[in-house]
Amino acid sequence: MSKLIHVRTEIEIPGNPSAIHIAEMQELIHTTPDTPAMCKMLRIVELAGTQSGGAITGAGTLDGKAFGLANQPNEFVPHPDTYADFPDIKAKVISAEEFEGLWVEALTKFPELG
Incomplete structure (x- = not known):
């Protein structure tokens, strides 16, 4: 089975x-x-802010639920291992726990996601 990446x-x-x-x-x-x-x-x-933090402005799921996002998310995206090939993208892998914490905040702001 393939792994989850955050x-x-x-x-x-x-x-x-x-x-x-x-x-x-x-x-x-x-x-x-x-x-x-x-x-x-x-x-x-999706966050608005700076590298050090930011406010949640949008969130979405694969099943088409999206609220407040600037753009509809793509179903398929390049693997994070390839992001170094894009000069305008900074990326870092985060823990599942860190993602879940943000997701709980997003659910509070957009309960329709649940």
């Missing part, structure tokens, strides 16, 4: 605040060297 990303957008997302993804089995490593997005939390 990652915090900060995407620099010229002329705008950085986009900060904390996501839970399921690693997809990488079958051939010619196909890029990918993950399936399961849950996502």
Whole structure:
């Protein structure tokens, strides 16, 4: 079975605040060297703020429930191991516990997610 990955990303957008997302993804089995490593997005939390913190502004799930997100999340995304290839993305893996703490906050703000 593929593993779950929890990652915090900060995407620099010229002329705008950085986009900060904390996501839970399921690693997809990488079958051939010619196909890029990918993950399936399961849950996502969007923050407004800075690297040191921020307020939850949106959240969503794979089953199409999304509230307050700037953009609808993609079902499949590049594997976090490939993020170093993107110069405008900063990323770090976080613990499942850290993600769950943010998810509980998101459920409080957006109870329809539950």
